[in-house]
Amino acid sequence: xxxxxxxxxxxxALSILLMPDxxxxxxxxxxxxxxxxxxxxxxxxHLLTNARxxxxxxxxxxxxxxxxxxxxxxTYQMINYDKLVKDGYMVKDRKLARHCIGLSGIRFSDxxxxxxxxEIKRLKKETDTPVCCSIGFLTREQAQVLKEAGVDRIxxxxxxxxxxxxxxxxxxxxxxxxxxxxxxxxxxxxxxxxGIVGLGESPEDVVDMLFEIQTISPKAVPINFLIxxxxxxxxxQSTSALTSEYCLKVLCLARLxxxxxxxxxxxxxxxxxxxxxxxxxxxxxxxxxSGYLTAGGESIDSTxxxxxxxxxEYCIES
Numbered sequence: 001x002x003x004x005x006x007x008x009x010x011x012x013a014l015s016i017l018l019m020p021d022x023x024x025x026x027x028x029x030x031x032x033x034x035x036x037x038x039x040x041x042x043x044x045x046h047l048l049t050n051a052r053x054x055x056x057x058x059x060x061x062x063x064x065x066x067x068x069x070x071x072x073x074x075t076y077q078m079i080n081y082d083k084l085v086k087d088g089y090m091v092k093d094r095k096l097a098r099h100c101i102g103l104s105g106i107r108f109s110d111x112x113x114x115x116x117x118x119e120i121k122r123l124k125k126e127t128d129t130p131v132c133c134s135i136g137f138l139t140r141e142q143a144q145v146l147k148e149a150g151v152d153r154i155x156x157x158x159x160x161x162x163x164x165x166x167x168x169x170x171x172x173x174x175x176x177x178x179x180x181x182x183x184x185x186x187x188x189x190x191x192x193x194x195g196i197v198g199l200g201e202s203p204e205d206v207v208d209m210l211f212e213i214q215t216i217s218p219k220a221v222p223i224n225f226l227i228x229x230x231x232x233x234x235x236x237q238s239t240s241a242l243t244s245e246y247c248l249k250v251l252c253l254a255r256l257x258x259x260x261x262x263x264x265x266x267x268x269x270x271x272x273x274x275x276x277x278x279x280x281x282x283x284x285x286x287x288x289x290s291g292y293l294t295a296g297g298e299s300i301d302s303t304x305x306x307x308x309x310x311x312x313e314y315c316i317e318s
Contacts, residue, residue, distance in 0.1 A: 005027075005030045005256050008256060008257065010207050010208075010211060013207045013210065013211070013253055013256075013257070014203055014204060014207050016249055016252070016253050016256075017203040017206060017207065017246070017249050017250065017253065018203060019249065021243075021245040024245055024248060024249065027248075027249065027252050028248065028252060028279055028282040028283070029282075030252070030256065031251075031252040031255040031256060031282050031283040032282040032283070034255055034256065034259040035255055035263075035281075035282060035283060035284075035285060037259070038259055038260050039262075039285040041311075041312050041313055042285060042312070042313050042314070042315040043281060043284075043285055043286065043287065043307045043312050043313065043314050043315070044096075044097035044098070044262060044264075044285060044286040044287075044314070044315065045094075045096045045097055045286075045287060045288070045289050045300065045303055045304070045307075045314050046096065046097055046098045046099075046100050046132075046264070046286065046287070046288050046289070047087055047090060047091050047096055047098075047099055047100065047288070047289060047300075048100045048101075048102060048288050049079065049083075049084060049087045049099065049100070049101050049102070050079070050102050050104075051078060051079045051084060051101050051102060051103050051116075052076065052077060052078055052079070052102075052103040052104050052105060053065060053073060053074055053075050053076050053079075053104055054073060054074070054075030054076070054104055055075055055077065055104060055105065056104040056105050056106065057105070057106060057171065058105075058106050058169060058171045058172060059169060059170060059171045059233075060159075060168060060169045061167075061168045061169065061199070061232065061233035061234050062159075062168060062196060062199060062226060062229075062232060062233075062234045062237075063232060064229045064231065064232055065104040066232065066233075068233065069229075069231055069232045069233075070231035070232075071229050071230060071231030071232055072230075072231060078115075078116070081119055081122065084101070084119060084123060085122070085123055085126055085127065087099060088123050088126065088127035088129050089126075089127055090300075091127065091129045092127045092128070092129050094300055095314075095315075096289070096300070097130070097286070097315070098129070098130040098131070098132055098153070099123075099127075099129045099130065099131050099132070100131075100132045100133075100134070100155065100192075100288075101120075101131060101132070101133050101134070102133075102134040102135075102155075103116070103133070103134065103135045103136070105136050106136040106137055106171075106172060107136055107137050108135070108136065108138075108142070110139075110141070110142065113138075113142040113145055113146065114145060116135075116146075117145045117146055117148070117149035118149070120133075120146065120149040120150055120151060121149045121150060123150075124149070124150035130152065130153070131150060131151050131152065131153070132151070132152075132153035132154065132155055132190075132192055132220075133146065133151050133153075133154055133155065134154075134155035134156070134157075134192075135154070137172075137176065137180050138154075138180065138183075138184070140183060140187065143183070143184060143187055143189070144187070147187065147188075147189065151189075152189065152190055153189060153190040153191070153192055153219065153220070154184050154189045154190075154191060154192065155191075155192035155193070155220075155222070156177060156180055156181050156184070156191070156192075156193055157192075157193060157194050157195055157196070157222065157224075158174070158177060158178075158193060158194070158195050158209055158212055158213060159195045159196050159199075159209075160195055160196065160199055160201050160205055160206075160209055161201060161204070161205035161206065161207075161208030161209040161212070162174045162208060162209075162212065163205065163208065164199070164201045164202075164205040164208075167199070167200065167201075168199055178212075181193060181216055185216070190218075190219040190220075191216060191217075191218040191219055191220075192218055192219060192220040192221075192222060193213055193216050193218040193220075193221065194213065194218075194220070194221045194222035194223050194224065194254075194264070194266070195209045195210075195213070195223065195224070196224040196225070196226055196267075197223065197224070197225050197226065197242070197247070197250050198225050198226030198237070198239050198241065198242045198268070199226055199234065199237070200234075200237060200238075206250060206253075207253075210253055210254055210257050210258075211257065213254075213257070213258065214257045214258055217258070217261075218258070218261055219261060219262060220261060220262040220264055220286065221254050221258050221261045221262065221263050221264065222264040222266040222286075223250060223251060223254055223263070223264065223265060223266060224266045224267040224268055225239075225242050225247055225267065225268025225269070225271070225272050226239060226242070226267075226268065227267055227268055227271060239272075242268070242272050243272075244272055244273055244276045247268075247272045247273055248273070248276065248279055248280065248283070251263060251265060251280065251283040251284055252282070252283045254283065255283040255284075262285055262286040263283055263284050263285060263286065264284065264285075264286035264287060264288070265280055265284045265286075265287055266287075266288055267288075269287065270298050277306050277307075277309070277310045278310040278311065280310075281307070281310050281311075281312050287303060287307075289302075289303040289304075
């Protein structure tokens with residue numbers, strides 16, 4: 001592998017994840033050069049609203065909203081519009097980058113999409129904030145309805161590598177995810193596409209996932225680190241491999257493979273990278289504040305303070 005980390009092969013990428021921890025500073029510097037070149041010193045903060053909770057037919061092993069999960073969470077078909085617009089104004093007033101809206105479930109009826117699009121139109125009219133939706137598999141017609149309502153970005157994570165995917169979900173396929181992403185890209189949506197690390201996968205699986213993401217060339221790459229949730233199939237999943245050093249290697253590799261994308265450290269940063277924020281931001285230019293769907297998170301004020309104490313600035317997405 002070259003010292004510049006240019007044109008990485010899968011073998012090179014795997015060697016990064018397996019490198020001795022004492023070599024991490026050199027990797028961080030390489031990631032920071034790309035981060036500085038393409039993102040400057042800025043960090044975007046995103047707010048995530050769980051607009052539809054639980055009631056999902058899928059069996060994703062990590063997810064508290066899975067149909068097979070026994071996790072103690074709030075369930076509802078659709079969030080009250082007042083709460084949705086309140087979060088929208090929080091994004092606007094606090095000068096955050098984007099309002100991310102998640103809906104549990106894999107497919108929705110045309111009627112449900114039309115009703116949701118109506119709420120998005122109202123939200124955009126009132127707050128005019130950028131909106132990203134995580135909303136399962138859409139038909140082309142449904143996606144067009146959301147686009148016309150003001151959704152300019154769609155999140156659809158791969159979650160893990162292709163070969164490992166059947167270990168975390170069997171109610172839909174990896175290829176269905178890829179097909180959905182390709183359709184959305186063809187329609188002109190910005191894409192947000194990332195994954196989850198710590199599901200029991202191998203480093204090779206992480207490499208495969210990140211290379212697949214590279215071919216998609218998304219605007220944003222959210223990297224989550226598993227927080228085992230009681231009541232899910234992975235409540236007893238060991239996270240011993242998720243050392244801060246390994247997490248930083250994953251984030252650096254995501255930056256090296258996607259130098260122009262927003263690399264977002266999502267769920268798990270408060271758990272696995274606490275006290276390492278300065279080094280995290282050598283690769284990362286985007287974070288969430290105030291929680292992750294069914295899990296809590298650091299407040300907006302604490303997140304801003306953390307960014308500034310690490311020597312970076314937060315800003316509105318351009």
